[in-house]
Amino acid sequence: MVDSTLSIGEVAERTGVAPSALRYYESEGLLASTRTSGGQRRYPRAALRRIAFVRVAQRVGLSLDEIRHALASLPASRTPTKQDWGRLSALWRSRLDDQIAVLERLRDELTSCIGCGCLSLRSCTLYNPGDRAAALGSGPRYLVADERPPVRPRRARPG
Amino acid sequence: MVDSTLSIGEVAERTGVAPSALRYYESEGLLASTRTSGGQRRYPRAALRRIAFVRVAQRVGLSLDEIRHALASLPASRTPTKQDWGRLSALWRSRLDDQIAVLERLRDELTSCIGCGCLSLRSCTLYNPGDRAAALGSGPRYLVADERPPVRPRRARPG
DNA sequence: GTACGACATGAAGTTCACTCGAAGTCAAGT
DNA sequence: ACTTGACTTCGAGTGAACTTCATGTCGTAC
Numbered sequence: 091m092v093d094s095t096l097s098i099g100e101v102a103e104r105t106g107v108a109p110s111a112l113r114y115y116e117s118e119g120l121l122a123s124t125r126t127s128g129g130q131r132r133y134p135r136a137a138l139r140r141i142a143f144v145r146v147a148q149r150v151g152l153s154l155d156e157i158r159h160a161l162a163s164l165p166a167s168r169t170p171t172k173q174d175w176g177r178l179s180a181l182w183r184s185r186l187d188d189q190i191a192v193l194e195r196l197r198d199e200l201t202s203c204i205g206c207g208c209l210s211l212r213s214c215t216l217y218n219p220g221d222r223a224a225a226l227g228s229g230p231r232y233l234v235a236d237e238r239p240p241v242r243p244r245r246a247r248p249g
Numbered sequence: 250m251v252d253s254t255l256s257i258g259e260v261a262e263r264t265g266v267a268p269s270a271l272r273y274y275e276s277e278g279l280l281a282s283t284r285t286s287g288g289q290r291r292y293p294r295a296a297l298r299r300i301a302f303v304r305v306a307q308r309v310g311l312s313l314d315e316i317r318h319a320l321a322s323l324p325a326s327r328t329p330t331k332q333d334w335g336r337l338s339a340l341w342r343s344r345l346d347d348q349i350a351v352l353e354r355l356r357d358e359l360t361s362c363i364g365c366g367c368l369s370l371r372s373c374t375l376y377n378p379g380d381r382a383a384a385l386g387s388g389p390r391y392l393v394a395d396e397r398p399p400v401r402p403r404r405a406r407p408g
Numbered sequence: 409g410t411a412c413g414a415c416a417t418g419a420a421g422t423t424c425a426c427t428c429g430a431a432g433t434c435a436a437g438t
Numbered sequence: 439a440c441t442t443g444a445c446t447t448c449g450a451g452t453g454a455a456c457t458t459c460a461t462g463t464c465g466t467a468c
Contacts, residue, residue, distance in 0.1 A: 099414065109415085110457055118455090128464045130415055149355055154455070179359050186356040190349055196308055197345040200338050256435095258444060268445085269427055277425090287434045289445055313425070 095132040105141045150182040254291040264300045279317055309341045
């Protein structure tokens with residue numbers, strides 16, 4: 091390969107992202123490519139950074155939809171600056187902070203429940219009707235018990 | 250209702266878990282019910298505790314499959330003891346600890362990257378080929394990289 | 409010029425944890 | 439007895455983020 095562009099296979103190998111995923115990202119507007127005269131995709135090196143951005147954002151817990159918005163918030167006309175990146179990563183950090191806080195709270199509740207024979211006691215902190223924060227993507231509802239919780243409409247969380 | 254068993258609607262109301270979910274749990278072997286002569290489900294009160302167990306386990310991040318195994322590890326013949334519960338919740342806690350650790354590490358990496366113009370530097374800690382721990386369900390692969398220096402390249406075509 | 413692997417597309421399949429809808433049955437109150 | 443609402447089953451649908459498959463083309467090494 092004489093030029094500096096990369097085929098989809100090369101990009102896949104370098105990023106660890108499967109070709110099918112790269113095509114999917116393109117179909118979702120997260121990634122662009124040019125084409126050879128024969129119709130095959132060619133990527134500039136900057137695509138690697140863009141893909142890295144996507145994967146890191148996914149690790150933070152963003153959906154591809156959110157990532158598309160984040161990418162759109164970066165100026166298209168220039169290489170993202172430190173400020174651009176700082177703004178986004180600060181946002182992500184607070185999101186991670188929230189997730190960590192939720193998990194820590196759950197862990198502490200669990201810890202305080204070890205040995206108490208919980209899950210049947212009204213006083214158990216795991217019985218927490220008011221919790222609206224998602225711990226792990228699965229929307230928590232109120233949890234137990236032998237007493238009637240407040241009646242509340244529920245909405246299933248998406249997949 | 251003269252006896253102490255509960256209909257699916259009553260269980261749903263008391264646990265906050267939709268009837269359709271309860272039927273689904275049953276189809277997945279997580280929950281049992283007896284039937285009336287007319288074929289309707291009736292649940293003993295212990296079902297409430299079992300359902301509570303399931304929901305808490307879900308919050309911890311277990312799949313229904315894992316929860317089924319956890320339930321199977323409880324003795325069927327007797328009410329779970331404090332030891333039973335303690336053993337499982339200790340297991341869960343260490344799982345939460347792991348998840349929290351992963352998120353904290355990611356957050357710290359992110360924090361240390363704010364302002365560095367990352368995602369293009371080989372030295373960036375977000376570039377971590379060896380990472381096998383799933384942060385948020387999506388199996389991470391190694392992430393970057395464009396070994397090209399900071400300045401110059403322009404982004405791939407905006408979507 | 410031909411062989412062969414990498415690439416193309418579009419549709420369909422996968423996983424998880426459900427929900428929804430249709431069509432029919434049961435249970436309880438009057 | 440009748441009405442009403444809760445219940446039954448089964449199959450299909452949801453959504454995210456892909457993968458797999460079938461069928462066909464590209465590009466390059468020999």
